Amino acid sequence: MNIPLTIKETQDGLKSKKFSAVELVDAYLAQIKKYNSEYNVFLTVTEELAYAKAKEIDRGDKTSHLAGVIVSYKDIFLTKGVRTTAGSKILESYIPPYSATSVSRIEAAGAIPIGKLYCDAFAHGASGENSDFGRTLNPWGKEYVPGGSSSGSAASVSAGMSLISLGSDTGGSTRQPANFCNLVGLKPTYGVIPRYGVISMSSSLDTIGSFAHTVDDIEIMFDVMRGTDGYDSTVSNFKKPNIKNKFKLGIAKEYFIDGLDSEVENMINDVKKTYEKIGIEVVELTLPHTKYMVPVYYIIQPAEVSSNLGRFDGIRYGSARQSFGEEAKRRIMIGSYVLSAGYYDAYYEKAMKVRTKIINDFDEAFKTVDAIISPVSPTPAFKLGANTSDPLKMYLEDIYTTTANLVGIPGLAIPSTFSKSGLPIGFQLLGPRFSEHQLFELGKKYHKEIDYKPKIAL
Amino acid sequence: MQKYINIIGLEIHIEPNTKSKMFCSCPQDHFGAKPNTQTCPICLGLPGALPYANKEAIKKTIKLGLALGSKISEKSKFYRKHYFYPDLPKGYQISQKDNPFCVGGSLMSKKINHIHLEEDAGKLIHSGDESLIDFNRSGCALIEIVTEPVFNNVSEVLSFVKELQLIARYLDISNADMEKGTMRLEANISLKALLGGGRMDSREVGNLPDYKVELKNINSFKFLEKALKAEIERQTKALDNSEKLKQETRGYDEKTKTTFSQRTKTDSDDYRYFPEPDISPINSTEYIVHSTKIPELPQAKRDRFMDMYKLPKDYVEILISDLERANYFEQAVKLAPDLTKSIADLMINKNMDNEYPEPAGFVKKIVELTKIEYASTSDLEQAIKDVLFENPNIVDSYINGKGQVIGFLIGQVQKVLQGKGDPKMINVKLIESLQKNI
Incomplete structure (x- = not known):
């Protein structure tokens, strides 16, 4: 059977009995068995759980939003009774006693969980190379990284090993790998999808990311997962807004930096033209504090990381602190330093002030435009090992993505085309807080206009 | 002639009588519970768990602040206070730093620095070469009252903590039982030399000594008194011998009737505080509205009882030390105003109120007892x-x-x-x- 590429295809197939849910699981597992050892996508395959759920779907209700949809989880999502490692040696044998809210909601909507994925340990990284269990390869080109830290999520969906996947986005960890693997990726507004049960990296920046082939599917996942759960007190409810029919978009002049790859730059210009073609005005705007994005991010994020990783003190969870990887240690050191007495004001406090300035930039921008077109990454997927010896260069990967996290706004990564060397390239739309549905509308308009057809790499 | 002046400040922890813990729905009352039966991912600090602030605990903290005349911070924040200890499962305690719920205030003319809300740690149980952790107490709500270093003698300290206990009970914030651990005391103490004639050097007014000793593990008022006295004696002797006193934490040993060193603090600890990102700043104004019903406080009741019922001071003290009895007394007096003195007598000297759950029954009995058989x-x-x-x-x-x-x-x-x-x-x-x- 051909693996379906959208939720609708899946559900139409199930309803018309073209295939059963059990057959679907067979097909995805076959794909996993064929490629997993080579590409390092799944750390744990939950075959039994998948078949049990599939049988349930075949017997009963096929009408819920995600009935029969095969889902995979980045291994920082707690899954009751199923090992959850965060891609780290520290949690190598950790079996959580409860499931994340997002996991419970996805499964309550009928999705079939197929397994847990590779990722950069504790979600620290932009390439998937910081996993303590091995690096994931990009299904679109084996010598390239799939992006990170939700490396396995992007690889899993683009390799046809699951239809959708959950990742996290703290500084681009969903949008960048989605971008490197030809997928739609959503980083939602902070405080819309509960974080409960997802291993915290940087609590004021962490969001629950979604991976799928189409914007429609991302929208379904978003609507299934959002809303208060009584556990994450930063979450609020909002009503789906009425979508307006006249949009205005902006592109920040600060985005055209030296390191921006010419193919990515050309793509951004093409996106602009596409929108203009369908009658959407695109204007230039300014976000003066853009250059502070990465420095601010790399103060606040390690500070919170150093705090959140403190619980892995060697007393519980079975592994001593020496088991932390290089990147985790680096962030614990930086974070502890910027929070120390005497340095707090100069670093953490100051970074928080600049963060406020950055937020003001965006508040200003959104007075005149509905969304901002931006690159996701300065380049298409880079080669394995290209940035590993230079952490600073790796951090600069985050230049276009940290914005949405620092400001708390949604970012939708949208696949566009392929580079000359055959690697996916795409862009992202950034909108005001709670404007997800508006971004979905704009994404769909774009894909309709370029006649986008989802496909899998393997 | 007094050679030194004692400088004592207090840190008082009160576990409020809320239904659930500070950030999860596990029961707050853990007294006598089987170890580790009242826990969940949140109070165990498991990966992925998040705190959800208990509104009842916030209300009670603000209520205490209002009763003690504190200023209530409009926007209050929780902070993460980091340190490693086996009973602290997250590696940090959620506490408060800048903008605690209540700032300032006073009790018995003793200035309060602030009142804040935090979560408790678990309990370590050492036996033999084994150490066990009970997490039932982990994450329980804890109100901390921090005074200025304004106490100069032990009796002031004792009346202050007793009055605070009474206020906590009057406000229905906590039963504040020392023996159950719902009230815990820590005292910071240092001594300062006086000039000849017991006067303070005018240049020294307001200056604190360069050390302070923190007395911990005090589990009764009696121990507090003994520990303070023993520590004052120790410091006096040391200063008399021109020894330099260290900044340290000391405990009290009942057997030797002396204090002993537990931990020396070389420098001020660095807790790497930063605002807790998992909890948005709290707008206290909405809580003030719900907490403004401050009942009559012990001192007001004391004054009123003296004035209205013309009772001896020690009678009043006994009656008001138990809010239920004070209310019982007033209900009884309302039924038989002529018998005020007898009601008080029989309650205090004979505990007769214990035998009659309703004041009406008690009063009826008194009337019978006081009826005299007149001569024909x-x-x-x-x-x-x-x-x-x-x-x-x-x-x-x-x-x-x-x-x-x-x-x-x-x-x-x-x-x-x-x-x-x-x-x-x-x-x-x-x-x-x-x-x-x-």
């Missing part, structure tokens, strides 16, 4: 006759217009009747008889 009318008339016969001079005085002598005559009649005469009846009959003589 004929006995009374005979007694009057006898008294008038034996005191012709007094009768003459009366006839000559000296009305006040009637008091003496009543007394004489009562004497004959051995106090069993009905005073009203004696008065009436006596006047009748005297009128006959005119």
Whole structure:
């Protein structure tokens, strides 16, 4: 059977009995068995759980939003009774006693969980190379990284090993790998999808990311997962807004930096033209504090990381602190330093002030435009090992993505085309807080206009 | 001559009587519970768990602040306070730093620095070469009251903590039991030399010594008193011998009646505080509205009882030290205002209120007890006759217009009747008889 590429295809197939849910699981597992050892996508395959759920779907209700949809989880999502490692040696044998809210909601909507994925340990990284269990390869080109830290999520969906996947986005960890693997990726507004049960990296920046082939599917996942759960007190409810029919978009002049790859730059210009073609005005705007994005991010994020990783003190969870990887240690050191007495004001406090300035930039921008077109990454997927010896260069990967996290706004990564060397390239739309549905509308308009057809790499 | 002045500040922890813990729905009351039966991912600090602030605990903290005249911070924040200890499962405690719920205030003219809310740690149990952790207490709500270093003697400290305990009970914030650990005390103490004649060097006013000793593990008021006294003695001796005192934490050993060093603090600890990102800043104004019903506080009740019921000071103290008894007393008095003194007597000296759950039953009993069997009318008339016969001079005085002598005559009649005469009846009959003589 051909693996379906959208939720609708899946559900139409199930309803018309073209295939059963059990057959679907067979097909995805076959794909996993064929490629997993080579590409390092799944750390744990939950075959039994998948078949049990599939049988349930075949017997009963096929009408819920995600009935029969095969889902995979980045291994920082707690899954009751199923090992959850965060891609780290520290949690190598950790079996959580409860499931994340997002996991419970996805499964309550009928999705079939197929397994847990590779990722950069504790979600620290932009390439998937910081996993303590091995690096994931990009299904679109084996010598390239799939992006990170939700490396396995992007690889899993683009390799046809699951239809959708959950990742996290703290500084681009969903949008960048989605971008490197030809997928739609959503980083939602902070405080819309509960974080409960997802291993915290940087609590004021962490969001629950979604991976799928189409914007429609991302929208379904978003609507299934959002809303208060009584556990994450930063979450609020909002009503789906009425979508307006006249949009205005902006592109920040600060985005055209030296390191921006010419193919990515050309793509951004093409996106602009596409929108203009369908009658959407695109204007230039300014976000003066853009250059502070990465420095601010790399103060606040390690500070919170150093705090959140403190619980892995060697007393519980079975592994001593020496088991932390290089990147985790680096962030614990930086974070502890910027929070120390005497340095707090100069670093953490100051970074928080600049963060406020950055937020003001965006508040200003959104007075005149509905969304901002931006690159996701300065380049298409880079080669394995290209940035590993230079952490600073790796951090600069985050230049276009940290914005949405620092400001708390949604970012939708949208696949566009392929580079000359055959690697996916795409862009992202950034909108005001709670404007997800508006971004979905704009994404769909774009894909309709370029006649986008989802496909899998393997 | 006093050579030193004691400088004492207090940190008082009170576990509020909320239904659930500070950031999860596990029960707050853990007294006597089987270890590790009241836990969940949140209070165990498991990966992925997040705190959800308990509004009831916030309300109670603000209520205490309002009662003590603190300023309530408009926007209050929680902070993460980092340190490693086996009983602290997250590697940080969620506490407060800048903008705690209550700032300033005072009690018994002693200045309070602030009152904040935090979560408790688990409990370590050491036995043999094994150490066990009970997480039932982990994440329990804890109100901390921090005073300024304004106490100069032990008795001031004792009356302060006792009054605070009473206030916590009056406000229904906590039963503040030392023995159950719902009230815990820590005292910071240092000594400062005075000039000859026991005066303070004017340049030294307001300056604190360069060390302080933190006394911990104090689990009763009696221990607090003993520990403070022992520590003052130790520091006095040390200063007398020109020894330099260290900044340290000390505990009190009941057997040796001395304090012992637990931990030396070389530098001020670096807790790497930063605002807790998992909890948005809290707008306290909405809580103030819900917390403004501050009932009559112990001192006001004390004053009112003295004034209204004219009771001796020690009686008042006993009655107001238990809000339920104070209320019982007032209900009883309302039923029989004439019997105020008897009600107080029987409650305090005989604990008779224990036998009658309802004040009405108690009052009924008192009325029965105080009903006197009066002498018969004929006995009374005979007694009057006898008294008038034996005191012709007094009768003459009366006839000559000296009305006040009637008091003496009543007394004489009562004497004959051995106090069993009905005073009203004696008065009436006596006047009748005297009128006959005119």
